[in-house]
Amino acid sequence: MKKEIIKRLKDWFNGKQVGPIKIQLNPTNKCNLNCISCYARGKRSYNPKEEVTRKRYIKLIKEAAKLDVLYCDICGGGEPLARTETTLAIIKEIKKQGIIGAIMTNGTLFSEKYIKKLVKIEWDHINLSLDGHNKEINDSLRGKGTFDKVINAIQLFYYWKKKLDKSDPHLSIYSVISRKNSRYINELVDLVIRLKIEGLYLQPVVVREGYGQELMMDDKDIFAFKKILDIAKKKILKNNINSNIEFIDQSIAKNSSKIINVIKKDNKKKQAVMGMTISCFSPWLMVTIGTDGMVGPCPPGVDFFENCNIKNKCLKEIWYGKKFNQFRKRIIEQEEMACCNNCGSMEVIENRSILKAIMQNKKCTRK
Numbered sequence: 001m002k003k004e005i006i007k008r009l010k011d012w013f014n015g016k017q018v019g020p021i022k023i024q025l026n027p028t029n030k031c032n033l034n035c036i037s038c039y040a041r042g043k044r045s046y047n048p049k050e051e052v053t054r055k056r057y058i059k060l061i062k063e064a065a066k067l068d069v070l071y072c073d074i075c076g077g078g079e080p081l082a083r084t085e086t087t088l089a090i091i092k093e094i095k096k097q098g099i100i101g102a103i104m105t106n107g108t109l110f111s112e113k114y115i116k117k118l119v120k121i122e123w124d125h126i127n128l129s130l131d132g133h134n135k136e137i138n139d140s141l142r143g144k145g146t147f148d149k150v151i152n153a154i155q156l157f158y159y160w161k162k163k164l165d166k167s168d169p170h171l172s173i174y175s176v177i178s179r180k181n182s183r184y185i186n187e188l189v190d191l192v193i194r195l196k197i198e199g200l201y202l203q204p205v206v207v208r209e210g211y212g213q214e215l216m217m218d219d220k221d222i223f224a225f226k227k228i229l230d231i232a233k234k235k236i237l238k239n240n241i242n243s244n245i246e247f248i249d250q251s252i253a254k255n256s257s258k259i260i261n262v263i264k265k266d267n268k269k270k271q272a273v274m275g276m277t278i279s280c281f282s283p284w285l286m287v288t289i290g291t292d293g294m295v296g297p298c299p300p301g302v303d304f305f306e307n308c309n310i311k312n313k314c315l316k317e318i319w320y321g322k323k324f325n326q327f328r329k330r331i332i333e334q335e336e337m338a339c340c341n342n343c344g345s346m347e348v349i350e351n352r353s354i355l356k357a358i359m360q361n362k363k364c365t366r367k
Contacts (some may be wrong), residue, residue: 002357004070005285009358012284012328017320019067022286023060024299026077027051027087029291033079033106035142037131037176037205046078047303050292052311054086058093060289063315065097077291082109091123092203100124104174106142107150115153119160122168126157127201130173132180133187141180141342145185154195172199172242177253178215182225185232192241203346204256222253247352248345256345263340263348266355279340281354282347283328291313297327299347303339 004021011018029046056143066071072094074080080087080103087103101224102125132138137152138147157171165286173192177185187200192200205215217225229248236243255261263279283297290296293311294304295318303326318324 001070002354003361005354006358006361009284009354010280017335020064020069020285020287020319022071022073023064023069023315024073024075024286024288025057025090026075026289026291027057027080028083028089029076029078030082031076031078031106031141032082032306033146035106035129035131035176037141037178037215046316047292051083052291052293054089054291056310057086058091060310060315061090061099063094066098067316067319069099071102073099073102073104078153079106079109081105081114082094084109084114088114088117092121095121095123102127106146107153108146110149110153110156112156115156116160116164117142118169119157119164119166122166122252124169125172126169127172127174127199128154129175130188130343131175133184133191137181137184139199140176141176151195154197170198172201173197175204176205177217177225178205178212179200179217179221180215180342182217182221182253183228185225185228186235189232189235189241191236193239197241200236201244201346202248203349204248204253206259206344207257208342216257217253219254222250226250244346244349246351247349247356250312252345252348253316258341259343259345259348260341260346262350263343266348266352279331280332280347281351283324283331287315297324298339299344303342 001021008018008021028048028051030048061072073091074087091101091103100162101123103123104127107128109129128150129142130138130147132147135147138150139145148182154171157169161167173188175181175188181188189200204217205212207213207216226249229245233245236245251262252259267279282299286297288296288299288304289310290304293309295308295310296304305318305327308318308321308323311317
């Protein structure tokens with residue numbers, strides 16, 4: 001995937017327009033949980049009348065395939081499985097079009113029948129939210145009974161993979177890190193190893209408009225977090241677990257709710273490597289589609305373009321259109337935009353990962 005990302009970035013910066021690598025879909029804002037670690041806490045608005053129709057999603061995925069989209073991420077918004085049949089229809093079409101698919105889920109709404117279907121069609125990735133290595137920590141953040149439900153879903157996936165002799169889907173844990181769980185990262189890694197989970201991805205908590213302030217790590221927490229991360233990195237490497245942990249540092253933990261400070265610092269590294277300052281690669285690589293059909297270059301809740309909606313425009317028209325191109329130009333010109341202040345640390349971490357791949361590619365090219 002990283003090789004293709006580098007290729008498409010090169011094409012764009014050499015004047016050739018190419019399709020996005022990834023589209024991110026948000027089928028619904030409805031959710032069965034009210035996690036205090038969720039960015040949408042206290043602000044989720046659910047209006048089923050605004051949701052994109054199942055029929056339009058099917059057509060959209062076909063449009064994505066024609067643009068050579070390689071990866072489709074189904075997330076939220078809310079909980080995708082709260083819109084069960086529409087999400088399943090999206091999943092089947094993604095597989096039909098030969099696109100790699102992932103679903104981000106809180107893992108509490110899986111039925112055994114649904115799990116069996118996903119294994120049978122060899123869905124690619126299941127990304128499960130889990131904020132603690134045990135009931136006490138996880139359930140205090142995500143709600144009573146959530147830990148057991150997620151563990152049960154994991155066990156059912158492995159049961160049906162073995163029974164049907166399938167290697168997919170790959171399972172990963174996504175964990176929001178806060179002062180309530182930051183000292184237990186190693187225990188979480190141990191759980192991942194014990195359950196034979198393929199991936200572990202961490203995101204320091206983001207506080208917006210005061211919500212979740214009690215979860216922010218103080219200087220003492222961050223100091224301890226750094227030491228714990230160093231040990232966790234070694235365990236992850238030793239056990240061949242896919243992770244973003246190598247790109248997380250004290251700066252991201254401290255500035256997770258003021259990520260623009262990290263973006264500015266990282267820009268200097270991009271300038272040194274690329275000869276140009278690109279605060280974010282997303283506008284050249286991905287499309288996010290909101291629950292109501294609005295389209296933008298940023299993850300959910302950050303920025304959507306006015307008058308860019310898949311309900312009345314095709315994906316190709318939007319991707320190569322005026323709004324996206326203006327946004328790309330503003331990024332290159334280093335214009336500081338309001339949406340960048342609201343960016344999440346996961347996006348900064350992904351940008352660091354891409355920059356590392358570019359650096360490695362340059363070394364290989366020189367050789």
